[in-house]
Amino acid sequence: MVGAACAYYAAQAGLTVTVIDRGPVAGGTTGTGEGNLLVSDKEPGPELELALLSVQLWHELAASLPSAIEYEAKGGLVVASSDDGLRALRGFAARQGEVGVTAHEVPADGLGELEPHLSPGLPGGIHYPQDAQVQPALAAAHLLKAAASQGRNQPRSRSRPRLRLRLGEEVTGLLTGADGAVRGVRTATGEVRAPYVVNAAGTWGGDLAKLAGVELPVLPRRGFVLVTEPLPRVVRRKVYAADYVADVASGSAALQTSAVVEGTAAGPVLIGSSRERVGFDRSLSTEVLRRLALGATALFPVLAGVRVMRTYTGFRPYLPDHLPAIGPDPRLPGLLHACGHEGAGVGLAPATGLAIARCLTGGEPPVDIAPFAPARFGPEPLGPGPRAA
Amino acid sequence: MPSSASEPPASQPYDLAVIGAGPAGLAGAVTAAGLGLSVALLDASEHVGGQFYRHPAATLGAVRPEALHHDWAAFAGLRRGLEASGVSHLAGHHVWSVTGQDGDWAVHAVTGSDGGQERPVRVRARALLLATGASERQLPFPGWTLPGVVGAGGAQAMLKSGLVLPGRRVVVAGSGPLLLAVAGSLAAAGARVPAVVEASGYLRYARHPRVLATNPYKLVEAVVHGGALLRHRVRPLPRSAVVAAHGTDRVEAVTVARLDRDWRPVPGSRRRIACDALAVGHGLAPQIDLATALGCATRRTVDATAALVLGDGQETTVSGVWSAGETGGVGGSRLAIVEGELAALAIASRLDGQTELPQSRRAVRLRRGRDRMRAFADAMAAAHAPAPGWTQWLPDDTDVCRCEEVTAGRVREAVTDLGAGDARTVKLLTRAGMGWCQGRMCGAAVACLAARGGGPVPPPAERRPFAVPVTLGALAGLDADAAPGNPTDD
Ligand SMILES: Cc1cc2nc3c(=O)[nH]c(=O)nc-3n(C[C@H](O)[C@H](O)[C@H](O)COP(=O)(O)OP(=O)(O)OC[C@H]3O[C@@H](n4cnc5c(N)ncnc54)[C@H](O)[C@@H]3O)c2cc1C
Ligand SMILES: Cc1cc2nc3c(=O)[nH]c(=O)nc-3n(C[C@H](O)[C@H](O)[C@H](O)COP(=O)(O)OP(=O)(O)OC[C@H]3O[C@@H](n4cnc5c(N)ncnc54)[C@H](O)[C@@H]3O)c2cc1C
Numbered sequence: 001m002v003g004a005a006c007a008y009y010a011a012q013a014g015l016t017v018t019v020i021d022r023g024p025v026a027g028g029t030t031g032t033g034e035g036n037l038l039v040s041d042k043e044p045g046p047e048l049e050l051a052l053l054s055v056q057l058w059h060e061l062a063a064s065l066p067s068a069i070e071y072e073a074k075g076g077l078v079v080a081s082s083d084d085g086l087r088a089l090r091g092f093a094a095r096q097g098e099v100g101v102t103a104h105e106v107p108a109d110g111l112g113e114l115e116p117h118l119s120p121g122l123p124g125g126i127h128y129p130q131d132a133q134v135q136p137a138l139a140a141a142h143l144l145k146a147a148a149s150q151g152r153n154q155p156r157s158r159s160r161p162r163l164r165l166r167l168g169e170e171v172t173g174l175l176t177g178a179d180g181a182v183r184g185v186r187t188a189t190g191e192v193r194a195p196y197v198v199n200a201a202g203t204w205g206g207d208l209a210k211l212a213g214v215e216l217p218v219l220p221r222r223g224f225v226l227v228t229e230p231l232p233r234v235v236r237r238k239v240y241a242a243d244y245v246a247d248v249a250s251g252s253a254a255l256q257t258s259a260v261v262e263g264t265a266a267g268p269v270l271i272g273s274s275r276e277r278v279g280f281d282r283s284l285s286t287e288v289l290r291r292l293a294l295g296a297t298a299l300f301p302v303l304a305g306v307r308v309m310r311t312y313t314g315f316r317p318y319l320p321d322h323l324p325a326i327g328p329d330p331r332l333p334g335l336l337h338a339c340g341h342e343g344a345g346v347g348l349a350p351a352t353g354l355a356i357a358r359c360l361t362g363g364e365p366p367v368d369i370a371p372f373a374p375a376r377f378g379p380e381p382l383g384p385g386p387r388a389a
Numbered sequence: 390m391p392s393s394a395s396e397p398p399a400s401q402p403y404d405l406a407v408i409g410a411g412p413a414g415l416a417g418a419v420t421a422a423g424l425g426l427s428v429a430l431l432d433a434s435e436h437v438g439g440q441f442y443r444h445p446a447a448t449l450g451a452v453r454p455e456a457l458h459h460d461w462a463a464f465a466g467l468r469r470g471l472e473a474s475g476v477s478h479l480a481g482h483h484v485w486s487v488t489g490q491d492g493d494w495a496v497h498a499v500t501g502s503d504g505g506q507e508r509p510v511r512v513r514a515r516a517l518l519l520a521t522g523a524s525e526r527q528l529p530f531p532g533w534t535l536p537g538v539v540g541a542g543g544a545q546a547m548l549k550s551g552l553v554l555p556g557r558r559v560v561v562a563g564s565g566p567l568l569l570a571v572a573g574s575l576a577a578a579g580a581r582v583p584a585v586v587e588a589s590g591y592l593r594y595a596r597h598p599r600v601l602a603t604n605p606y607k608l609v610e611a612v613v614h615g616g617a618l619l620r621h622r623v624r625p626l627p628r629s630a631v632v633a634a635h636g637t638d639r640v641e642a643v644t645v646a647r648l649d650r651d652w653r654p655v656p657g658s659r660r661r662i663a664c665d666a667l668a669v670g671h672g673l674a675p676q677i678d679l680a681t682a683l684g685c686a687t688r689r690t691v692d693a694t695a696a697l698v699l700g701d702g703q704e705t706t707v708s709g710v711w712s713a714g715e716t717g718g719v720g721g722s723r724l725a726i727v728e729g730e731l732a733a734l735a736i737a738s739r740l741d742g743q744t745e746l747p748q749s750r751r752a753v754r755l756r757r758g759r760d761r762m763r764a765f766a767d768a769m770a771a772a773h774a775p776a777p778g779w780t781q782w783l784p785d786d787t788d789v790c791r792c793e794e795v796t797a798g799r800v801r802e803a804v805t806d807l808g809a810g811d812a813r814t815v816k817l818l819t820r821a822g823m824g825w826c827q828g829r830m831c832g833a834a835v836a837c838l839a840a841r842g843g844g845p846v847p848p849p850a851e852r853r854p855f856a857v858p859v860t861l862g863a864l865a866g867l868d869a870d871a872a873p874g875n876p877t878d879d
Contacts (some may be wrong), residue, residue, distance in 0.1 A: 025808040031817050137817035141807040165808055229825065229858065266793075266820060271861075284486055284682060284854045286497060286867055293864035304862035310827060311854045 001030040001346050002338050003200030004140040005353030008147040010198075011162040013357045017147070018192050019163065020185065022170035025144060026137035028202045030346065032314030034225060034270055035136040036238055036262070037347040040076045040128035043092065044099045046371035047323060047344070050351045052100055053367055055130050057350035062134075065146060069139040070265045076131030076238040077106070077114055079122050079299065085242045086123045093126045102130055117234050117302050131238055133262065136346045166192070171201075174212045174335070182212075182334025196360055198336045203317035205325070205339030214331045215378050218340045220315035222281065224274045224288045226296075229307045230267025238262040239299060259295030261303075268309065271296045275316075275343070282313055318342040319377070326352055326372035328359055336360070337374040402493045403429045403477070404740055405733075406514035408484050408679065411439020412722040413714025414520030415467045416729030417736075421518075422474035424737040429512050430471075431482040431498055433857070437471060438464060440522055440542065440715075441722040463726065482510060483857040487517060487679050494709065499863050509863045516709055516736045519680050519697075520729060521856075523673035523715035526694065526833050528563075528779055529797070531787045532634030532643075533669070541571045541670035554580050556666025560643050562586035562631040564773045565672035569625070575668070576621035583624065583662055586645055588652055588671075589773050590627045631669060632659070632782040640667055646782070653778030672773055673719045674833065678853040680716065683707050690718050691767050692774035694833075701756065702735030702746045703728055711736055720766035724759065731755040780837055789838070790831040792824020800838045812836040827853055 004025075007017045021027065037058050042048040062071035080086035093103035104127045111118050111125060148163040166187070173186040174197060184193035199216075201208040209216035240260040260272040274288045289311065297304045317340050319325060324345075325337040338356050341348050355365040403426075407418045410432035418430040432439075442464040471478065482498040489495075496512040525542040532538070539547075539555045541563055547553050558581045561572040572585045626645065632654055633644040647658035674694040681687065685705040686698040696718040703711045713728035731752065738747045746752065783789070785798030803809040803818040812828075812835045815821055821835050822828025828835070 024810050024814040026817055027814065031814070137814075141803075141809075141818055145807060167808055167810060226861075226864075227823075228861070266823075268823075283684070284488055286486070286488055286495070289864050290867040293861040293867075297861050297865050304865070305860055307858035307860050308855060308864060309823075309825070309858050313854075 001026070001136055001140045001349045002202065002341060002352055003198070004143040004147070005349035006198050006200055006338050006356045007163055007353075008143045008150075009350075009353040009357035010360055011147040011150040013361045013363075015162075015357070015360060017163045018166060018194065019144065020166045020169050020171055020187060020192065022168065022188075024167055025165075026140045028204075029314045029316060030136045030140055030202075032312045033136060033223070033316070033343075033346065034262070034272060035070075035134040035139065035346045036076075037132040037134065038076060038128075038238075038344065039096070039101050039130050040078055040103070040126070041240075042096075042344075044095050046368070047348075048096070048099060048101070049367050050348050051344065052130075053354075054348050054351040055132060057354065058132060058134065058347075061143070061350060065139070065142045069142050070135040071132065071139075072134075072265060073129075073132040074237050076128040076240070077111075077125055078128070078240055078242055079111065079118070079125035080242045081122065083123050086125070089126050089242050101128065103128055115236060115239055117300050118239070119299055119301050125242075127237075133238065133264075134346065135265070139346070171208065171211065174332075176332075180333065182332060196334050196336060198338055198356055198360075200338045202339055202341075202345065203315045205317060205337065209329075209337070212329075212332055212335050214329055214335070214375075216319075216325055216337060216340070216374060217377050218317050218319060218325075219277065220280055221318045221342065222274070222276050222278050223272065223314050223316055223343070224285070224292065225312050225314075226271040226289065226292055226308045227310050227312070228269045228271070228303070229309050231263070231269055231306065232267075233263050234302060235261050235263040235269055235300060241295065241299065259292070259299050261296050261299055269303065269306070271303075271308075273343070280315060284311070284313075316342045317345070321376075324348065324352065324372055325374040325376075326355055327365070327369045327374060329374045331375055402513035402515050403427045404514065405429070405516045405518060405736055406431065406494065406496045406512050407518040407520060408432075408487075408496065409439065409520035409522055409714070410434070410437040410478070410480075411520060411522050411714060411725065412441055412464070412467070413522070413716075413725035413729040413732075414439070414518065415471060416726040417518045417520060417711075417713055417733045418476045418729075419467060419470035419474050420730045420733035421737060422476045423470075424733065426733075426737055426740065428474075428476045429479060429496075429514065430476050431479045431484055431496065431512065433481070433483045435480050437468060437478070437480075439725075440546070441725075463723075467726070479510070479512070484679060485855050485857045485859045487683055489683075497867075499857075499859055507860050507863045509859075509867050511868065515740060517711065518729075518732055518736065519677075519705075519710065519712040519716055520714045520725075521676045521679060521716055523675050523719050524829055525670040526672050526674045527669070527830055528671050528775060528837075529787055529789050529831070529834050530630075530632055530634070530782055531784060532636070532640065534788060534791050535634050535636050535640045536638065537636065537640035537665060538634055538667045538669065541567055541668040542673070544666075544668035545571045545574055548574055548578055554578055554666075555668060556664065557581060558583060558664045559666040559668055560584050560586065560631065560662055560664040561668045562643070562645075563670040563672075564588040564775065565670065566769060566773070567670060567672070571668055572623050573621075576623055582621065583664060584645065585623060585625045586629045586631055587625060587627050588630045588648055588775070588779070629658075630654070630779070630782065631667060634667055635661075640664065643667055649778065650776065651778035652776035653781050671775060671833070672770070673715060675716045675718065676829075677716050678856040680705060680707075680710070680712060682854050682856070683710060685710060685712075690770060692770040694719075703732035704735065718763065718766060719770065720762055724762040724766060727755050727758045727762065731759060775833075775837075777837065783834075783838075789834050790819075790821035790824060790828075792826055792830070793820040793822075795819045795821040795831075797838065800835060804839055809839060812839050815839045825858075827855075 039051045108124045170188045171185045175183040177183045199208045206218035319340040324340040329335040358365045405428045407414045407430045422428045482500045484498045486497045494517045498510045499507045501508045525540045544555045572582045631643045632646045634640045635642045642663045646654035675696045687695040699717045711732040713732045714725035734747045783797045809815045
């Protein structure tokens with residue numbers, strides 16, 4: 001997703017782009033996650049700034065991309081389970097409001113109007129109308145398709161495509177020139193020359209950085225999502241329990257689950273979300289399933305009789321401070337990073353892509369990207385970088 | 390709650406859990422119990438026997454179900470063996486997942502779903518035998534979703550268990566030795582079978598005379614030798630396919646075309662055959678969701694399905710998990726029985742602490758029989774492997790995925806315009822395979838379309854963590870703590 005957004009904005013800025021992926025389109029974490037575009041779960045700070053710009057960009061993208069990306073500006077509803085929880089939520093929303101998040105408190109008797117099937121007796125919640133949703137795999141595929149047709153209608157573009165897709169091709173090394181700057185990449189089947197290389201390898205961004213001789217500690221954080229049989233709209237918005245915010249921000253390796261329930265355009269209800277750090281272990285955890293099901297049925301009792309068709313597992317790319325790496329790497333001229341977005345890479349993709357495009361064309365990034373500096377975890381290169389053959 | 394001599398004390402795991410009570414699972418369970426193991430046998434169905442030994446429900450009072458069966462005696466023997474064995478038979482248990490737990494296996498099932506009250510059940514065991522069989526492969530064509538179009542295997546099953554015919558004039562079509570068996574049963578039960586439309590040529594068997602000699606489907610032999618079906622005026626049409634079914638409320642006729650070597654319809658060869666039902670199927674594909682979710686490796690079979698990789702003693706690539714029957718490649722009920730027995734011997738010897746495969750006379754004989762039958766099955770499968778040209782009878786507006794109503798055109802577009810090069814990406818981009826059947830119906834077709842016509846490809850051995858759908862209520866009701874080994878449904 002992030003790579004597609006970088007390619008889209010770079011092509012729009014007039015650059016020629018080659019997108020290389022060892023798999024198919026959306027074959028990484030993007031194909032295994034949900035597509036929530038959220039401001040509601042973020043506390044004021046650099047990530048929220050990125051998110052606010054992104055929801056705006058997604059809105060614009062949705063107008064120009066086909067409806068197939070399933071963009072829905074449906075809003076989010078965060079519900080509290082106790083009066084104390086509601087007070088905490090209220091304070092959180094007030095601070096978000098100061099930086100531009102729209103948030104409305106919903107009293108207990110107003111919840112039913114927003115979400116008729118919500119469990120009765122909840123003390124109240126906060127409604128976030130800016131939260132939206134896309135189908136991530138389709139969004140990525142259509143962004144790439146749109147990027148490929150950028151400039152195609154311009155008379156001077158001499159039929160040379162702005163964007164080339166090289167799928168099923170693994171990057172195995174970086175090419176550098178005599179001056180030590182990046183000159184392109186080596187892949188399993190050849191070389192691709194370019195003055196700039198953007199590392200948008202998601203959860204594998206650390207491995208790619210290592211190929212370039214720099215360190216970037218991207219690690220996997222596993223998540224399960226349950227997918228139900230298709231239903232008529234029982235869940236209208238994205239609805240989640242207030243403890244989700246605490247889990248998202250947590251640094252703990254232990255399993256955390258909090259109920260996140262949402263309907264989709266296609267009918268199935270998606271139920272997240274678990275977070276645990278167990279490396280790349282795919283095996284099904286029945287404990288995770290149990291907790292997700294408990295959380296979801298506590299919020300929406302009608303779901304108890306609904307069948308789960310499948311579950312998917314993905315590995316969110318995270319960095320120790322839970323912020324992505326975005327921008328040029330001072331340790332290797334010509335290398336830029338755009339990875340480590342953890343559980344928000346779909347939401348944060350457009351702002352990330354735009355920032356990268358601006359860096360590549362010498363423009364001013366649309367938000368301050370200093371907090372996302374790729375070298376923040378260690379300024380020194382690990383060892384001698386690879387040299388051009 | 391069945392209770393038996395071989396049941397382990399509460400809180401102890403069973404020695405062996407067998408999933409699937411078809412020929413393979415039955416043979417495995419009965420043999421293992423005979424060797425002194427405590428065994429739980431789980432099956433989604435209320436009856437034992439699997440695909441092959443479907444018997445008319447007792448209430449129908451059918452006389453002589455064996456009239457529809459060649460190998461009834463073998464089944465009767467296994468069923469008696471089960472009754473005498475002390476195996477805990479958990480009928481009506483849908484297994485949705487198996488997970489590792491403290492060095493043992495935890496089999497997660499739901500029961501009672503047919504009656505509305507679904508309950509989770511967990512069975513722990515030291516060893517696992519997966520005998521989940523196969524399901525029918527379908528290749529779509531215009532009209533394949535019309536009422537009256539049924540799976541060939543489904544038609545046979547209907548006949549065996551309920552003695553109902555899908556129609557009075559039934560065209561049988563597709564590919565594989567099953568078709569002749571189905572045609573024979575339908576005709577014997579009183580249906581008119583105007584044609585058996587087979588995409589490959591039966592003559593190819595002639596190149597493997599030994600295959601014919603040991604063919605479990607005796608009817609094939611009969612047809613090749615120009616006999617039995619003629620009596621019922623059943624006409625085999627080799628190298629042909631049903632390329633469209635017609636009708637408004639129900640199928641009224643089919644169009645049949647001749648096929649070239651690559652299964653491309655030959656221009657000018659189309660003709661209509663009137664019928665009120667069509668039984669169609671392109672062979673069987675191993676049902677291996679539980680195994681792939683555990684990480685068991687798969688191989689591509691000669692007829693482009695994915696089957697489990699199995700060792701000489703029927704063990705999968707995951708230690709402690711064995712498999713027998715169609716899961717390792719389709720090969721008929723006799724092969725399934727032999728493999729089930731062999732797996733039980735290997736499991737008993739492993740649980741006994743042996744690392745080598747058993748070398749008893751019995752084990753050696755079983756292995757030899759298995760290898761011989763597997764080789765025959767492979768030769769037969771090769772003769773029926775779909776060739777890439779079949780997608781030419783699939784126009785863009787035909788639904789490929791019937792659950793999500795995804796047309797062939799949309800699948801093709803995902804491949805040409807959106808960069809999908811495999812079935813998984815097609816699914817992400819089109820929803821083909823995301824519906825109720827989770828791609829079990831359309832997986833083969835989608836994989837072929839995704840491969841850009843580059844030859845038949847097995848659908849990816851997909852991980853479907855839920856082998857069957859489970860309600861959220863049942864999931865929420867799972868035990869949080871380590872459960873006792875015995876099922877908790879008493
Ligand atoms: C369960 C779950 C739910 C989620 N829900 C949401 C949500 O609601 N909203 C949201 O915004 N985010 C969500 N996320 C997070 C989101 O999915 C990720 O942040 C996002 O997909 C990351 O995108 P990416 O482009 O950085 O990585 P990826 O999609 O993983 O793309 C990286 C690509 O790099 C390729 N690659 C890696 N190494 C190489 C190499 N050496 N050579 C060539 N190619 C290579 C990979 O093949 C891959 O395709 C969720 C994640 C999970 C797991
Ligand atoms: C129409 C038809 C005609 C045939 N004719 C012949 C013939 O003439 N001669 C011949 O030799 N062979 C024939 N066969 C093939 C024969 O049926 C199979 O070879 C044999 O049944 C395979 O045995 P099995 O034990 O591997 O699988 P199956 O018999 O398919 O049994 C698998 C069992 O596993 C159970 N199961 C699967 N998944 C789960 C789950 N998740 N939870 C719980 N239970 C599960 C199923 O309910 C089923 O009972 C025919 C097959 C069909 C369909």
